[in-house]
Amino acid sequence: MxxxxxxxxxxxxxxxxxxxxxxxxxxxxxxxxxxxxxxxxxxxxxxxxxxxxxxxxxxxxxxxxxxxxxxxxxxxxxxxxxxxxxxxxxxxxxxxxxxxxxxxxxxxxxxxxxxxxxxxxxxxxxxxxxxxxxxxxxxxxxxxxxxxxxxxxxxxxxxxxxxxxxxxxxxxxxxxxxxxxxxxxxxxxxxxxxxxxxxxxxxxxxxxxxxxxxxxxxxxxxxxxxxxxxxxxxxxxxxxxxxxxxxxxxxxxxxxxxxxxxxxxxxxxxxxxxxxxxxxxxxxxxxxxxxxxxxxxxxxxxxxxxxxxxxxxxxxxxxEVKPVNQSGGDIFIPVESIRGEIIFDHVQFDYEEDEGLFADLSFTIPSGKITAIVGPSGVGKSTICFLMMGLIRQNSGVIMLDGIDITRIETECLRNAIAFVPQDVFLFHTTILENLMFSTPDATKSEVVEACKAACIHEFIESLPNKYDTIVGDRGIRLSGGQKQRIGIARAILSNPKILILDEATAFLDASCERRLKDTIRRMMKGRTVIIISHRLSAIQDVEKIISIKEGRVVFEGSPICFFNNKDHEILSYFPLKQECDQSFIIPRRHNSPITKFELKAFGSNGNNVGDGKQ
CATH class of the missing domain: 1.20.1560.10 (ABC transporter type 1, transmembrane domain)
Structure with a gap:
């Protein structure tokens, strides 16, 4: 036997x-x-x-x-x-x-x-x-x-x-x-x-x-x-x-x-x-x-x-471990025709049985806008990114891109439309140029330089003895955290995505560099979808919509004005609110004074607050 x-x-x-x-x-x-x-x-x-x-x-x-x-x-x-x-x-x-x-x-x-x-x-x-x-x-x-x-x-x-x-x-x-x-x-x-x-x-x-x-x-x-x-x-x-x-x-x-x-x-x-x-x-x-x-x-x-x-x-x-279905569906969407709207409809997901990370997650990320996803550490914000890209599959519910279930879209098509920059950018033990061109080997040198200028890293690279041919070391050990992040952002920009996901991707940058980088991304990604995940207010000041996640569900979905003037202080508890935030970001008003239609229109949001329907 x-x-x-x-x-x-x-x-x-x-x-x-x-x-x-x-x-x-x-x-x-x-x-x-x-x-x-x-x-x-x-x-x-x-x-x-x-x-x-x-x-x-x-x-x-x-x-x-x-x-x-x-x-x-x-x-x-x-x-x-x-x-x-x-x-x-x-x-x-x-x-x-x-x-x-x-x-x-x-x-x-x-x-x-x-x-x-x-x-x-x-x-x-x-x-x-x-x-x-x-x-x-x-x-x-x-x-x-x-x-x-x-x-x-x-x-x-x-x-x-x-x-x-x-x-x-x-x-x-x-x-x-x-x-x-x-x-x-x-x-x-x-x-x-x-x-x-x-x-x-x-x-x-x-x-x-x-x-x-x-x-x-x-x-x-x-x-x-x-x-x-x-x-x-x-x-x-x-x-x-x-x-x-x-x-x-x-x-x-x-x-x-x-x-x-x-x-x-x-x-x-x-x-x-x-x-x-x-x-x-x-x-x-x-x-x-x-x-x-x-x-x-x-x-x-x-x-x-x-x-x-x-x-x-x-x-x-x-x-014997069953692989994730990499073939995806049979629907091909030309990248240039993708608008970038993402909808989570009653999504349920957990890494372990009975863990219940997301029990019933529903929200909409509008196309062509900058949206922030916020929440306490460990709530599953990065997992949401993996679900969007089809790297992991939800247990139930539907995730849609432009109204199409992502499981029906060809995987290569989906991945080409999305660029993801994590907090800890992984770099291979090779040159800066090869790391930048990892997913776009046909890119020209001028395109690489433009992407690096946009990511505010070109001047630093040019200051190195070997410039773009500099070896970064294992996992980029010869570079600082901020330098690795900017190279990761340049690599994402070079892929010319319709959807850009920044998962704490500017956490290691100083305030000046972060401001310049945000201005560049806003200019280059105009009309495209940008998703920002961060715990820092400086990273989400210019967003047009905020989605707050807590305990596996959406507790707020709406404009920044509604978010920061929310009565539910528990929603804001994971932000070092007053110290870090630019005071011009919070619109002053008397206690319980209503938000004007002009303010809502200025932020491009209907102000829907899942946490407080009165707001």
Whole structure:
């Protein structure tokens, strides 16, 4: 039953052999040729001893030596050619498997990454996939060759002297029983070994990525101690694994010792009685030694298969996660015809069951306007952005772009219409120019420069020694938070979106730079939809509509005037209101004085207040 389960898990990976059938067949033929040439060599030794040295047929000696040299040369060339072919097709299989897994990971729900360690995922892509590739292109074929050659060698041993051969096989059942006894321990330790290595990989990735924080806190020694403890645990597992591996590996050695006693004890007696020739004894000894090698190979293959079982399970855990539907719908909307109105209609979403992040979320983001989404930390403002872009799917309800359900719109079309700039802008370890052109590789240099000028980052880039060819470092570590944000905004502007989402994208900018940037965005995005998410009043002073979210529902939707003159002070509790806000932003009025129609018209809003219908 367990064997069938293993084969069932392995079967999906067999498809990678399909495109390489011809090369695989050629490689197998060359391997069998090389094996066959190796099998006949001891028979040449037998003939040389019995017919040439003892039989004094010296003329036949040169013929045999010539044939032996030819066989060795053919065997050498066959092995070299096969190694080249094997490396070529096995590498392609490995790369294809890794590429497919990599593609699958990029289509997984974002919630998957919040639950898994990045180092563990990396370990599965790198180490576990490599183990599976080695299993199907290396371990299984070698195991097959070892079994076939072992059977042929056993047949030759029986042909040379069946009694002595049977005596030498008596220990085999004992060795197999020992192997089966330690099997469960090897499997368990293989799992622990894989998990421990994955944990260390994650720790290293996380620790190196957080090097600045670690140094600022003076925690270098603490991190080194953590790594030392993890290595200590790994060493204990390795030692236990090596003990069991050593026991399984010593079985062939014990078999060889027993067979040597049989060979020179029983075989020597037969030679002295004239019942066995010296050539037969030497050939028997050589074949018997090869049995030892084949058994060692089979033992090693057995251990590799146990490791691979763990790797297959770990990779299948990822493959079995259902990816997000990336194809989207079949409706194509030309980007230039998109207006940018977004409607959430009774949307329900949660990352975990029974969590209920959004129970019934409904609001409208008008097209061609600047809208702010505000609310306490952790209320789900960034999640709303992910839902808009189709990066995650709602559990129920409808999200519409220009009146069309986004699930019916082609994903590429949807993504091309929206540009998203988060607070923590991710930059790749390459040049500033390549980071800017990441999603628009066909952009011209002048377009890049214009986008950078709009994002108020061009002058800084030009001040660098290598200008736009400056390497930013891993995740942009050589740049400040504000510089990374401006590069992220420039990258978004370069994509010429119909909808621009700024999720705390100006949090690290000084007031002067923020003002210039807001003026530029307002000018360049005129007639387009801009969505601003922020906790700072300075970031939302010029917006035309505010949507306030609290506890999974909309508590306010309307104009800034209505928002900041709202009687419900709880709505404003997450803003440092009076200190930060420009006083001209709040329109002074007497207590309970009504808002005029002129004021509402000036802000382009109907002043609908979900939190207070009287306002």
């Amino acid at each position: 367990k064997k069938n389960a293993f084969l069932k898990k392995l079967l999906p990976f067999a498809k990678y052999l399909g495109p390489h059938k011809k090369v695989l067949i050629i490689s197998m033929i060359l391997s069998f040729m090389s094996t066959a040439l190796g099998i006949v060599q001891p028979l040449f030794t037998k003939v040389i001893i019995d017919k040439v040295l003892i039989g004094h047929d010296y003329q036949f000696l040169f013929v045999l030596l010539g044939a032996l040299v030819a066989l060795l040369l053919i065997s050498f060339l066959t092995r070299v050619g096969n190694n080249y072919i094997y490396t070529k097709y096995s590498s392609r299989i490995l790369f294809k498997m890794r590429e497919d897994l990599f593609d699958h990971i990029h289509r997984l729900p974002l919630t998957y990454f919040s639950k898994k360690k990045i180092g563990d995922i990396y370990s599965r892509i790198a180490s576990d996939i490599s183990n599976i590739q080695a299993l199907i292109t290396d371990t299984i074929p070698i195991c097959l060759y070892d079994i076939i050659t072992c059977i042929i060698t056993i047949a030759i041993l029986l042909w040379l002297n069946w009694k002595m051969a049977l005596l030498s096989f008596l220990f085999l059942p004992v060795g197999m029983k020992i192997l089966l006894f330690i099997r469960s321990g090897i499997i368990k330790l293989s799992e622990e070994l894989a998990e421990s290595n994955a944990e260390i990989a994650h720790f290293l990735v996380e620790s190196v990525g957080g090097s600045t924080v670690i140094r600022s806190l003076g925690a270098e020694k603490l991190e080194c101690n953590k790594l030392r403890e993890k290595h200590s645990r790994l060493l204990k597992i390795l030692l236990r694994y090596q003990v069991l591996g050593g026991v399984s590996g010593s079985i062939p050695t014990l078999y060889k010792v027993v067979n040597t006693i049989i060979l020179f004890g029983y075989g020597g007696v037969l030679v002295m009685k004239g019942l066995l020739s010296i050539g037969d004894l030497v050939a028997f000894s050589m074949y018997q030694g090869r049995i030892f090698g084949y058994l060692q190979g089979l033992m090693g293959s057995y251990l590799d298969i146990q490791k691979s079982k763990v790797s297959i399970s770990r990779v299948n855990e990822i493959i």
